[in-house]
Amino acid sequence: MKDLIYTFKNHPNVGNIRGKGLFVGIELVKDRLKKHPFDPALDLATKIKTIAFENGLICYPGQGTVDGIVGDHILLAPPYIFKESHIEELIDKLSLSLDKAISFHPHSRHQGLLNLFQLKQLKHHLEFSFLKDSYVESKKPFKV
Numbered sequence: 001m002k003d004l005i006y007t008f009k010n011h012p013n014v015g016n017i018r019g020k021g022l023f024v025g026i027e028l029v030k031d032r033l034k035k036h037p038f039d040p041a042l043d044l045a046t047k048i049k050t051i052a053f054e055n056g057l058i059c060y061p062g063q064g065t066v067d068g069i070v071g072d073h074i075l076l077a078p079p080y081i082f083k084e085s086h087i088e089e090l091i092d093k094l095s096l097s098l099d100k101a102i103s104f105h106p107h108s109r110h111q112g113l114l115n116l117f118q119l120k121q122l123k124h125h126l127e128f129s130f131l132k133d134s135y136v137e138s139k140k141p142f143k144v
Contacts, residue, residue: 007091028072037070045072052097
């Protein structure tokens with residue numbers, strides 16, 4: 001899980017990552033440097049769980065890690081059949097899910113910036129536009 005830590009250690013909304021083996025907890029904060037938690041009314045951990053599930057990743061949400069009321073986190077507990085080849089997929093799906101969930105909140109530091117989810121959508125759109133233009137110019141069928 002070194003790759004997971006390396007990928008998210010500087011994420012502006014990840015306060016801490018800890019665990020043992022494949023069992024990993026990720027603390028979610030409004031500001032990584034000051035460790036201010038999100039407002040519990042946002043129910044951020046549950047939103048991330050829902051979006052992650054839509055992206056094909058199961059994670060477990062939790063709240064109240066600071067004082068029993070505030071403080072969001074998610075827990076990753078992959079199955080025993082998890083292989084090293086799955087790590088990149090887990091990181092991609094988690095990154096998309098975090099960025100998509102957090103970009104909806106007005107108090108996140110992502111406001112006004114393109115997040116990873118939006119960049120991947122833009123990349124897909126540009127690739128599709130390029131392929132479409134190439135097809136129109138060549139008038140030949142192509143495979144996508």
